[in-house]
Amino acid sequence: MRIEQNYSLLKHNTFRLDVKARWFVEYENEEDLQKLLSDEYFFSQSFWHIGKGSNLLFLGDFNGVIVHSGIRGIETVGENDNHIWLKVGAAENWDDFVAYCVENGWGGIENLSYIPGEIGASAIQNIGAYGAEVADCIFEVHAYSVKTGEKQIFNQPDCEYSYRHSFFKEPENKGLYYITHVVYRLNKNHEYNLEYGNIREYLADKEINLKTVREAIIAIRKYKLPDPEKVGNAGSFFTNPYFCMEHFNSLKKHYPDIPHYPVNNEVVKVPAAWLIEQCGFKGKSFRGAAVHEKQPLVIVNQNNATGNDIASLAEEIRKAVKNKFFIDLQPEVNYI
Numbered sequence: 001m002r003i004e005q006n007y008s009l010l011k012h013n014t015f016r017l018d019v020k021a022r023w024f025v026e027y028e029n030e031e032d033l034q035k036l037l038s039d040e041y042f043f044s045q046s047f048w049h050i051g052k053g054s055n056l057l058f059l060g061d062f063n064g065v066i067v068h069s070g071i072r073g074i075e076t077v078g079e080n081d082n083h084i085w086l087k088v089g090a091a092e093n094w095d096d097f098v099a100y101c102v103e104n105g106w107g108g109i110e111n112l113s114y115i116p117g118e119i120g121a122s123a124i125q126n127i128g129a130y131g132a133e134v135a136d137c138i139f140e141v142h143a144y145s146v147k148t149g150e151k152q153i154f155n156q157p158d159c160e161y162s163y164r165h166s167f168f169k170e171p172e173n174k175g176l177y178y179i180t181h182v183v184y185r186l187n188k189n190h191e192y193n194l195e196y197g198n199i200r201e202y203l204a205d206k207e208i209n210l211k212t213v214r215e216a217i218i219a220i221r222k223y224k225l226p227d228p229e230k231v232g233n234a235g236s237f238f239t240n241p242y243f244c245m246e247h248f249n250s251l252k253k254h255y256p257d258i259p260h261y262p263v264n265n266e267v268v269k270v271p272a273a274w275l276i277e278q279c280g281f282k283g284k285s286f287r288g289a290a291v292h293e294k295q296p297l298v299i300v301n302q303n304n305a306t307g308n309d310i311a312s313l314a315e316e317i318r319k320a321v322k323n324k325f326f327i328d329l330q331p332e333v334n335y336i
């Protein structure tokens, strides 16, 4: 088990905030995790488990224990003519895993290429992009309960997945399950999912296979989204809000072009990016933080912003959207 004191989290948050943790603990295996979860000193502190830190906003130093998994490895645990089941360690890099599946001809997650993060978080967050959600390829999630110290295996339905949500994000469970492995079920005879946005346009004169779809997704993301290696950011700052039909229809009278996607007969989803752009925030900055000029759902650390600068800009956006459209944007990013 690796234990560090007064440890800089600069490399552990994609907003690139130079904050410190009083303690940083990285466990390498389940035995170490069990030890941690039976340690009295650990429970006397505040604690928070992180992945790659691609969805976190540190508002200052963390006076407690930041926990990180070091569990690696990809193991085949089942196979038939149509599917393969892979058990993957929580600390594996998400996009390396996507690349590995694509190289081997296993489909299902290629539309989720180039999303920063680690395997464990993919299962908590239900990462989604370009018409795909990881929930559709998750078979099991292996986790330890922080409350009981016991190992639990969650079948896919137990994870209660919905848009950017899971059992693990429910208020009573948040931060209280440490994922060790995720078992994914990938397809050997794969059907492609090319209807979102301009994926087909990118593939117009190309053969369609897992590799070309992955290349198209990477090209689209690179064009639209800032690279966290160059400019600190955490991808989408807010989730796309749901509107009931009554509310949506009253807005549509004033904004006939409001983009929307039906969720069911009673609810539509409206892109938060559009709401934010309508409020005039595209490209706007506050101290070192700024709204990305190509995708206003993304807030960037443009010039040595603090966590509070980023949070203040997010709050201004939230207030403006609330005043104009009577809807509360919910941050997708976790404030720590």
Ligand code: EPU
Pocket: 128, 129, 130, 131, 196, 197, 224, 225, 234, 235, 236, 237, 238, 239, 240, 259, 271, 272, 273, 274, 275, 277, 293, 294, 295, 296, 297, 332
């Ligand atoms: N839009 C604008 N102005 C803009 C950009 C977008 O009005 O400057 C509107 C347009 O109507 C556009 C719509 O927003 O059609 C959707 O935009 P986009 O395709 O970029 O997707 P998004 O809904 O803003 C979601 C995910 C992204 C994911 C993309 C692509 C959420 C919170 N975000 O964004 O995920 O990459 O779809 O599938 O659902 C992330 O989670 O970090 C992330 C980047």
